[in-house]
Amino acid sequence: MSVWDRPEPPHPPVPLDRGSIIAAAIALADEGGLAAVSVRKVAARLNAGPMRLxxxxxxxxQLFDLMVDEVYAEIVPGERPGDWREALRGLAHRxxxxxxxxxxxxxxxxxxPALGPNSLAVTEATLAALDGLADVDTVMRAVETVSAYFTGAIRREVADLRAERATGLSKRDWQRASGPHVTKMLATGRFPALSRAVHDGTEVAxxxxxxxxxxxxxxxxAAKLARPAG
Amino acid sequence: MSVWDRPEPPHPPVPLDRGSIIAAAIALADEGGLAAVSVRKVAARLNAGPMRLxxxxxxxxQLFDLMVDEVYAEIVPGERPGDWREALRGLAHRxxxxxxxxxxxxxxxxxxPALGPNSLAVTEATLAALDGLADVDTVMRAVETVSAYFTGAIRREVADLRAERATGLSKRDWQRASGPHVTKMLATGRFPALSRAVHDGTEVAxxxxxxxxxxxxxxxxAAKLARPAG
DNA sequence: ACGGGCGCTATACGGTGTATCGCCATGAGA
DNA sequence: TCTCATGGCGATACACCGTATAGCGCCCGT
Structure with missing residues (x-):
């Protein structure tokens, strides 16, 4: 009987802490989507029993909240932005x-509500970049409006991307070809403006x-920051 | 033995169709949130076995998609809007x-992607209201931008509302009182701009x-519709 | 050396979405 | 009118889920 046959010591396989749990959950989600994240699977990836987590x-x-905040670490601005516009644009793009x-x-x-340390750091940096340009309320409204825009836009983009991937067709091609249901709907003539938009619109990245x-x-x-009363 | 003791006829309790399934699912979701919608519970509410659905x-x-489209029926504009601005504002508020x-x-x-008949009707009405005001691509961009804004804003509002309900504190009061975690974070002094915003900001409906x-x-x-190139 | 506490595991419970299968009632054909 | 096929429906089953509970075993302080 060689050393290789000796059974593994059963228990302390990896010290385990919050950070590695979050990392394992993120890895699973990156590979298979949120649905692939289960307490049992995260634990398995860490050679642990489910209850250990x-x-x-x-x-x-709460694990989902922690995952989100972990990703917010990638969103914290690296260097001080040139001006408020660059700050907000950068935030959106990051x-x-x-x-x-x-x-x-x-x-x-x-x-x-995103209240983790990294989320707060992002908010702090954003507010700091707008500080003094207008009264506090106007600044808040500005940040909220821009955030609402890019939140909604990102959601839509990802939703479209998944649909493309699922059907194998770009949104543009997708109704003429065999978009099974929408083609029929457009063909009914009940949606003339939509049909025209789909037909005449340019496909843009x-x-x-x-x-x-x-x-x-x-x-x-910009217009409202100039005239806070606006 | 009276008629009351006679066992119910076992099977045809209610004819059942898509519409009533969707209605039952919506009722459950209204009462207990999306998590309260399970195939079994929807079926139970219709006196049916789960597999019948x-x-x-x-x-x-797909049931979720159908629920969403059903609600879009409440969003279809009632009468022809005065102008494009009224159309988009109304869409957002509805x-x-x-x-x-x-x-x-x-x-x-x-x-x-929302592709049900009611969703398409909403999109059709919206595009029709903007038709001819600019080239197709500009109009599309306008609708997408406004939609992204109100999608994101609604999500945030509902998220805040739930947090308020869960903690019993309005977002404003909530950190000084006993917002257990955020108070501590703000007290560290690492978030001066945020602290100022929270402290000086007006609570607005x-x-x-x-x-x-x-x-x-x-x-x-409006600015972009005026100058399509913008 | 011993005892207590704590971290961990095993087990268990009530729920989930949905595949499979077999029954029964109904409608068509002889 | 009798028979047979069909198709909608129910029961059953499977794999998996989040998490409550309880008990085991190790480590540390004394």
């Missing part, structure tokens, strides 16, 4: 990039559409 | 109202904040 987290929903790296983030974005809408919203914010 | 629905996710009546809608909004941000975005759209 409950010493470090209190509930599965959030979008994070959501493209971790698509499950789109499912969670805006679903719960998601990032361009995101950036365009973002610039519009930033223009609006 | 699968003759009318192919999957639980969507918000629907989400306040059916909070679970916030969990689903933007999560999947959710609808006002929604409408204000919406008007900003509509102003931006």
């Amino acid at each position: 409950y010493g470090y987290i209190s509930t599965k929903d 959030t979008r990039q994070a959501a493209l790296r971790h698509e499950w983030l789109a499912d969670l974005l805006g679903g719960r 998601a990032e361009v559409s995101f950036a365009t809408g973002l610039d519009w919203v930033l223009d609006a914010v | 699968y003759g009318y629905i192919s999957t639980k996710d 969507t918000r109202q629907a989400a306040l009546r059916h909070e679970w809608l916030a969990d689903l909004l933007g999560g999947r 959710a609808e006002v904040s929604f409408a204000t941000g919406l008007d900003w975005v509509l102003d931006a759209v």
Whole structure:
């Protein structure tokens, strides 16, 4: 009997802490979506029994919150932005990039108030970049408006991306070809404006559409920051 | 033995169709949130066995899609709007109202492309209201931008509302009192701009904040519709 | 050396979505 | 009118889920 046959010591396989639990959960979610994250599977990936996790987290929903805050670490601005516009634009684009790296983030974005340390750091940096440009309330409104825009835009983009992946067709091609249900609907003639939009519209890259809408919203914010009463 | 003792005829209790399944699911979701919607519970509410539903629905996710489209029926505009701005503002407010009546809608909004007949009718009416004001691509961008804004804003509002309900504290009061974790974070002094915003900011009604941000975005759209190249 | 506490595991419970199968009632054909 | 096929429906079953509970075993302080 060689050493190889000696059974593994049963219990302390890896010290385990919150951080590695979160990392394992994120890895699972990156691979198979949020649905692939179960307490049992996270535990298995850490060579632990399922109940062991409950010493470090209190509930599965809390684990989701922790995952979100962990990703917010990728969103914290690296260097001080040139001006408020650059700060907000950067925030939007970094959030979008994070959501493209971790698509499950789109499912969670805006679903719960983000109060983890990294989320707070992002908010702090954002508010700091707008500090003094207008009264506090106007600044808050500006941040909330821009955040609402990019949250919604990111969600839609990821939803479309998944649909494309599922059908194998780009949104544009997708109704003429064999979009099984929508083609029929458009053919009924009950949606003339929609049909025209689909037929005549240019297919534009998601990032361009995101950036365009973002610039519009930033223009609006600029106008209000200039005249706080607006 | 009276008639009352006669056993119920076992099988045809209610004819059952897609519509009543959707209605039952919506009722359950209105009462207990999306988590309260399970195939078994929907079936039970219709005096049916769980598997019976699968003759009318192919999957639980599809049931969610059908629920969303059903609610979109409440969002279809009633009369022809005065102008494009009124059309978009009305769409935003009707969507918000629907989400306040059916909070679970916030969990689903933007999560999947909305392709049901009512969703398409909403899109059709919206595009029709903007038809001819600019080139097709600009119009699309306008609708997408406004939709992204109110989707994100509604999600945040509902998330805050739930947090308030869970803690019993309004977002404003909530950190000084016993917001157990955030108070401590703010007290560290690592978030001066955030602290100032929380301390000096005015508490504003959710609808006002929604409408204000919406008007900003509509102003931006107005500017772009005027000069399609913008 | 011993005792207490704590971290961990095993077990268990009530629930989930849905595949499979077999029954029974109904409608068609002889 | 009798018979047979069909199709909708129920029961059953499977794999999995989140988490409450209880008890085991190790480590540390004394």
